Amino acid sequence: MSETILEVRGLHTHFFTEEGVVRAVDGVSYALRAGETLAVVGESGSGKSVTALSILRLVASPPGRIVSGEILFRGADLLKLAEGDMRKIRGRRISMIFQEPMTSLNPVHTCGAQIAEVVELHEGLSRDAAHARAIEMLKLVGIPSPEQRANEYPHQLSGGMRQRVMIAMALACRPDVLIADEPTTALDVTIQAQILELLARLRRELGMAVLLVTHDLGVVAETADHVAVMYAGQVVEHAGVREVFARPCHPYTAGLLASLPRMGERRERLRVIPGNVPNPARFPSGCRFHPRCPVAIDRCRTEAPEVVTIAEGHDSRCWRAAELAAGTLDGAGGTRA
Numbered sequence: 001m002s003e004t005i006l007e008v009r010g011l012h013t014h015f016f017t018e019e020g021v022v023r024a025v026d027g028v029s030y031a032l033r034a035g036e037t038l039a040v041v042g043e044s045g046s047g048k049s050v051t052a053l054s055i056l057r058l059v060a061s062p063p064g065r066i067v068s069g070e071i072l073f074r075g076a077d078l079l080k081l082a083e084g085d086m087r088k089i090r091g092r093r094i095s096m097i098f099q100e101p102m103t104s105l106n107p108v109h110t111c112g113a114q115i116a117e118v119v120e121l122h123e124g125l126s127r128d129a130a131h132a133r134a135i136e137m138l139k140l141v142g143i144p145s146p147e148q149r150a151n152e153y154p155h156q157l158s159g160g161m162r163q164r165v166m167i168a169m170a171l172a173c174r175p176d177v178l179i180a181d182e183p184t185t186a187l188d189v190t191i192q193a194q195i196l197e198l199l200a201r202l203r204r205e206l207g208m209a210v211l212l213v214t215h216d217l218g219v220v221a222e223t224a225d226h227v228a229v230m231y232a233g234q235v236v237e238h239a240g241v242r243e244v245f246a247r248p249c250h251p252y253t254a255g256l257l258a259s260l261p262r263m264g265e266r267r268e269r270l271r272v273i274p275g276n277v278p279n280p281a282r283f284p285s286g287c288r289f290h291p292r293c294p295v296a297i298d299r300c301r302t303e304a305p306e307v308v309t310i311a312e313g314h315d316s317r318c319w320r321a322a323e324l325a326a327g328t329l330d331g332a333g334g335t336r337a
Contacts, residue, residue, distance in 0.1 A: 005209050006032040006055070006094075006177050011069035013047075013054045016062065020281045024050040024064075026233035032177065037203065037210040039224035039241070041217065041256070045277040046230040048213045049099075052179050055211075056090050073177070092122040095170035096179040097163075104166060105154040111165045112138070112150025118172045137168035141198060160191035167198065174206060181213045196223055217260060221245060226313075229253045232278055232288035235307075239314035249316040249324045251293045254331030271332070287319065294333055295320055 013025035025047045032038045040048045053059050055071055057078065071078040073094065078086065098104040106114055115137055116130035125133065131150070138146035141164040154162055163183065170178055180199065184192040200223055203210050212224060220227055220241060227244045229237040229252065237250040248254040255273040275292040278284055284291055290300040299319050307317050310325045323329040 002033040002035050004031045005034045005074060006211070007070075007072040008051065008055065009070040009072065011051065011054060011071065012067040013050055013059055013064060014067050015064045017281070022280045023233050023283070024280050025054060026280075026283075028069075028230070028233070028235055030228045030235055030238060032209050032211055034176070034209050035203070035207050036225040037212055037223055038226045038228060039212045039214060039220040040228045040230060041214055041220055042230035043215060043277050045280070047233040047280075048215075048230050049181055051230075052096065052181050052211065052213050055179065056094060056096060057086055058090075058096075088122070091118055091170075091175075092173040093175055094177045094179065095173070095175040097166050097170050097181060097183050099182040099185055105162060107154055110151050110153055111157070115150075115165070115169045115172050118169055122173050133172060134168070137172050138165070140171070140202070141165075141168045142194075143168075160194065163191075163195055164198070167195075167202075171202060171206065171208075175208060177209045177211065178203075179211045179213070182215070183212075184214075184216070184219065192219075199223065217256060229256070232283060233280055234288065234317060235315075236289065236317045237315065239310075243311075243314050247325065247327075248331060249310050249314065249321045250289075250318045251295055251320075251324070251331035252289050254324070255292075255294075258332035287317075295329055295331060 009029050011025055011028045015022040015024055028047065028051050030038065040051065042048055050059065054066055055078070059066065066079060073089065078089065112131060112134040115134035119125050119133045120127065120130045135146045135150050138149055143149050143161060143164050149157070157165065183199070184195050196219060199210065214220060224241045227239060227241050228235050229250065231252050237244065237248065237253045244253060245257065248257055258271050259273065261270060273292055278288060286302045287300040287305050290296040293300065305317050305319045307315050308321050309315050310321055318324065320329060324331050
């Protein structure tokens with residue numbers, strides 16, 4: 001088993017607003033091993049991206065603040081580092097691909113200059129050497145005519161190419177960990193497949209670990225080794241990807257999987273999880289999923305469930321996890337006959 005390279009322990013990131021305290025991340029824990037991909041999934045508003053930003057200490061303050069917890073990178077707590085030391089890690093040891101490349105790339109600098117700036121800053125290369133590294137990275141991520149593209153501006157490239165530039169920039173210093181926040185959201189299906197294959201190939205070639213933030217379970221099935229399912233600021237299920245798809249042990253996970261369209265299955269309408277993610281400034285009592293849960297019992301409405309271990313490497317935050325694991329309960333609909 002490979003070593004744990006990044007571990008989040010009991011992370012709380014809150015936003016202090018006029019409406020009250022917004023508990024966007026409320027006790028999140030998960031671990032990422034070297035060379036593996038951990039997918040963090042959930043609906044919009046579940047806290048996935050805020051957790052990722054917290055790892056790099058990029059949460060805007062005010063109004064946001066990391067209230068408590070630990071973020072251990074190779075054993076060192078990132079939350080205790082001075083800002084100068086954190087800058088040496090951010091972009092070099094841990095890099096991030098953001099959701100929308102057009103707003104993440106600087107429109108007044110060429111793509112090559114933006115990649116070169118990263119290696120100049122972190123590795124102290126000369127301008128010529130940094131430019132050569134930029135061309136090398138553009139070639140690595142599969143951009144044709146990299147010498148020409150290095151001198152072009154973001155608006156001159158397609159969406160897929162801009163995303164590849166973002167990946168090239170994130171990988172320029174050969175990081176240990178790559179955080180990919182919805183890396184294929186704005187791309188068409190063909191380009192999505194190319195980007196996912198690229199990330200998988202680069203992970204194999206460079207030996208880096210990938211933290212993939214997504215809401216797309218199809219992407220998870222193709223690329224991830226482990227899955228952390230988030231709901232209302234908490235991890236509600238954590239397991240290997242095959243285990244989650246074969247035996248979901250939280251009703252929220254079961255609902256997400258049941259909502260997927262399947263080849264050959266005829267339905268008049270797709271199944272959905274009723275209701276919405278709760279307001280993080282006013283979470284419901286008990287289990288945060290109980291207002292939307294088809295198998296909730298009285299205890300779910302009054303007591304917040306603890307994380308229980310179903311099997312080695314498979315955890316669930318649900319009072320009825322044992323019944324779901326045993327197969328006597330269908331988390332997406334009710335009791336099985």
